[in-house]
Amino acid sequence: GVRLSLDEAARIGLEKLMFGKPVGNEFGILTGTYRLIMKVKCFDQRDDVENVKMVIGGRVYGLLGTDTLGRDLAIGLMFGFPIALIIGIVSSLLTTMIGSMMGIVSGYMGGKIDMGIQRLCDILVNIPLLPILIFFTSILGSSAPKLIIILAVLIAFSWPGLAIVIRPMILQIKSGEFIEATIALGASKRRIIFKHIFPQVAPFIFAQMIFFTPSAILAEAALSFLGLGDPSIPTWGQILEYGFRCGALYLGYWWWVLPPGLLIVFSAITFVLIALGLEPVISPRLRRR
Structure with a gap:
């Protein structure tokens, strides 16, 4: 030998x-x-071994190679793309729906309803989002899917900011002569809100929905990077977390760290640029002549 x-x-x-x-x-x-x-060697009669496969990976496999478990990193990045979109779009859609309706109701109804909604917004908006996400995923992670917990917490603590911003806009619209004329004609509050007030703030709400999307994607990636995400779902944050846990950065495996990191950054920048591009539509004063 x-x-x-x-x-x-x-x-x-x-x-x-x-x-x-x-x-x-x-x-x-x-x-x-x-x-x-x-x-x-089995130690229990109920033990059964079948369909055993031996996989010997080479030095290079796929576009971006594999991780230590032999999983194709390129496939993981492609699977993570729709998951990131689902997290961002679902969270931003529900956040803007709740926040816009609460802001409209608060601004139009006034009185105790306005005061109650604003005090609730003041409490929720001053709670830091990342620590509360870490808290709930750590406490409730074993009783419910972590992705559902992340979405629920993001929605519950993100809508107050939009409600606070929309309220003064509603107060200004409410004082308009056309609203007073509509009230004088006997229109119901529901008709005034959905027929005359909501269409005027709808472009702003749509732009805010796009702004909320990257924040949800970044929040999920941050939780996954901290090891608090759902390990059964191949998100970009999970790929980064496993790469750092296996020492990819120290070993110089850039193809394991840079692609998911760049995808997270590029997806966030894309939605921000879309929202900025819609500003001239929302505010006519920004349109170029």
């Missing part, structure tokens, strides 16, 4: 040590048909 030190064995590589033969000072590939025999 050939005796090798640990440094020499590491330099040669596991594949050549298992399926190679010494050729001078190097190891060459030993061609032929291999037969591997595996013995499994």
